[in-house]
Amino acid sequence: MFFPLLLLVCSVSTAELQVQSDNDILSHVRQTEGKVEEAESLTEQQTCTQDINAVLREMTALVAALKVEVQHLQKDNEAKQLAFSASLLASGQEYTGPFNTDITLIFRNVVTNIGNAYNPNTGLFIAPVRGVYHFDFHIYGGGSTTNPTSAVLVKNGEQICVSWTRQPAGGQKASNGVSLLLEIGDVVFLRMRANSRIYDNTDHHTTFSGHLLFTM
Numbered sequence: 001m002f003f004p005l006l007l008l009v010c011s012v013s014t015a016e017l018q019v020q021s022d023n024d025i026l027s028h029v030r031q032t033e034g035k036v037e038e039a040e041s042l043t044e045q046q047t048c049t050q051d052i053n054a055v056l057r058e059m060t061a062l063v064a065a066l067k068v069e070v071q072h073l074q075k076d077n078e079a080k081q082l083a084f085s086a087s088l089l090a091s092g093q094e095y096t097g098p099f100n101t102d103i104t105l106i107f108r109n110v111v112t113n114i115g116n117a118y119n120p121n122t123g124l125f126i127a128p129v130r131g132v133y134h135f136d137f138h139i140y141g142g143g144s145t146t147n148p149t150s151a152v153l154v155k156n157g158e159q160i161c162v163s164w165t166r167q168p169a170g171g172q173k174a175s176n177g178v179s180l181l182l183e184i185g186d187v188v189f190l191r192m193r194a195n196s197r198i199y200d201n202t203d204h205h206t207t208f209s210g211h212l213l214f215t216m
Helices: 002-079
Strands: 083-087 094-096 109-114 124-126 131-142 149-155 158-165 171-182 187-192 198-200 207-215
Touching: 131 149, 131 158, 131 187, 131 198, 149 171, 149 198, 158 171
Parallel strands: none
Antiparallel strands: 083 109, 083 207, 094 198, 124 187, 131 171, 131 207, 149 158, 149 187
């Protein structure tokens, strides 16, 4: 009688232990699942943060590239704005020449000098960009049987075109103009020929002008 009772008690205790063990396993599984879900959520947050940082970096790089492009466009636009016009004398009235040699004419009274490519101290125009430029010049003088009114447009030391006139009396004026393809650094100026004379006063009869038509 005692032995069967003992077996019954042992069976009940074993069942209770099995139930407890199953409960512990289930609890552990649930805890593990919770940690896995938490880890997955954290991973998703980190991935999202990384994606946002990557997008921000791309946007920052794009903005920087756009700023550089805008600066280039501004510089290119500034380079395209080139024009000058000047008359021979800054004040007073007088003849220049005649001389026994050619001289460079320096047009000191600057009317317009957008881009500052013309130098009123040297009389030289120096091309800052490659392109096609147009130049024209008008020279005035008094009549003479021996001394004409004459000037030459020169590019890098090469004669391009001439303006020349001579009559025995009265005022006289000559003009010319040309379009030139210039490289960066090319020099254009006016040269008065030997034995010529040119007049100017506050009415600004004698002028030299030029402007950029388009870049190339």
